Amino acid sequence: MNLETIHPGVYRVDLGMVNAYLLEDQGRWLIVDTGTPGSEGALLSALREAGGNPGDVAAILVTHLHADHSGSLAALKELTGAPAWMHPVDADAVRQGVSMRSAQPAPGVLNWLLVKVVMAARGPMDIAPAEVERELVHGEVLDFAGGVRVIHAPGHAAGQVCLWVERDGGVLLAADAASRMMGLGYPPIFEDQEEGLQTLRRLANLTFQTACFGHGNPLRESAAEVFQQKWGGR
Numbered sequence: 001m002n003l004e005t006i007h008p009g010v011y012r013v014d015l016g017m018v019n020a021y022l023l024e025d026q027g028r029w030l031i032v033d034t035g036t037p038g039s040e041g042a043l044l045s046a047l048r049e050a051g052g053n054p055g056d057v058a059a060i061l062v063t064h065l066h067a068d069h070s071g072s073l074a075a076l077k078e079l080t081g082a083p084a085w086m087h088p089v090d091a092d093a094v095r096q097g098v099s100m101r102s103a104q105p106a107p108g109v110l111n112w113l114l115v116k117v118v119m120a121a122r123g124p125m126d127i128a129p130a131e132v133e134r135e136l137v138h139g140e141v142l143d144f145a146g147g148v149r150v151i152h153a154p155g156h157a158a159g160q161v162c163l164w165v166e167r168d169g170g171v172l173l174a175a176d177a178a179s180r181m182m183g184l185g186y187p188p189i190f191e192d193q194e195e196g197l198q199t200l201r202r203l204a205n206l207t208f209q210t211a212c213f214g215h216g217n218p219l220r221e222s223a224a225e226v227f228q229q230k231w232g233g234r
Contacts, residue, residue, distance in 0.1 A: 003046045006210060006218060007168040009145055013046040015039050018068040019214055021173055022050055023165070025145040028058040031082070032163065032173060033214065034072035037127060040079060043072065057082040058144070059134070063175035064160035065090040067099035067125035069214060074128035083133035087152060090159030097129035101158070106186035106193070136161055153177045153203070155196020156187040162203065170208030172223065177203060180216030184230060187215075200231040 002014035011022040013035075020043055021032035029052040035043060044054055057080040062070045064087075073084055073094065086094060093099070138152035138161075149164040156176045165171040176187040177199050190196045204227040211223035219226060 003049050004218075006212060007165075007171055010165060010168075010171055011046070011050050012212060012218065013043060015042055017215065019212070019216075020046075021212065022047060022052070023145050023148070024050065024052065025058075027052075027056060028144070029056050030142075030144055030148075031057055031060045031076065031080075033063055033069045033175075034060065034076050036068050036125065037071040037075075039072040040075040043076065044079065054080040059083050059085050061085040061136075061161075061163070062090070062094065062132075063162070063173075063214070064157035065093045065099050065101075066157060066176070067127050069175070070094050070099055070130075071125065071127050074130040077130055084130060085134040085136055086132045087159035087161050088135040090157060091132035091135055093159075094127070094130055095132060097127055099125060099127045101191055103156075103189040103191045104193070106188055106190055106196075151203070151206075153199045155190055155192055155194075155199045158191055158195075164206055164208065166207075169210070170206070170224070172203065172206060172208040172211045174203065174211050174213050176214040178211075178213060178227075180211075180213045180219060184219060184226060197231070200227070204228045204231045 004012040009024040013020040015035040023030040060082050136150045140150050142148040146167040151162040153160045153162045162175050163173040179187050208224045211219040
């Protein structure tokens with residue numbers, strides 16, 4: 001586990017193959033994504049290292065249903081007492097312990113191989129059902145850290161959301177709308193590829209200096225311009 005400061009009050013928690021994030025606002029904390037099942041201890045250790053405690057967690061926001069993002073939600077809810085926030089489409093799945101719908105590899109041989117190798121090694125991953133108390137709406141601004149805007153970002157998953165922290169030059173928590181495992185590129189899988197491409201074009205129109213991803217390292221300089229060059233935009 002590795003804790004990295006992205007901006008004041010915004011931290012990345014490297015859980016190995018997947019990242020989670022911590023946002024701080026005057027002693028309140030927002031956990032963004034929960035890693036695979038069994039990641040709750042590492043996440044709470046990172047929270048303490050950043051200066052928080054389990055009782056300080058105001059909410060746990062899960063960007064989408066996949067088990068590497070929702071896997072420890074039920075355990076973290078029990079340990080922190082915090083409510084969960086998700087888009088309604090994926091909230092319905094997580095309430096039932098469902099963490100995957102039908103999806104196809106993204107374009108490219110490397111994505112096809114990655115999906116085949118990972119799925120063969122890991123197989124489908126079960127998650128414990130968890131209640132989701134708040135259903136997020138596209139465009140709403142969360143009263144947290146100076147305002148965090150919710151961006152519905154379907155494609156990789158129908159109920160995926162990204163978070164746009166508009167202060168500090170703009171920080172985009174892109175979830176799995178894009179990946180930076182082998183350079184900036186597509187996520188390994190799409191539920192709907194065309195929706196995913198439309199999402200990337202919409203994200204490229206936002207203003208942000210830094211982009212953070214569910215998988216891979218942050219893009220820290222002129223990130224919106226890099227998105228525009230790759231996927232269009234203005």
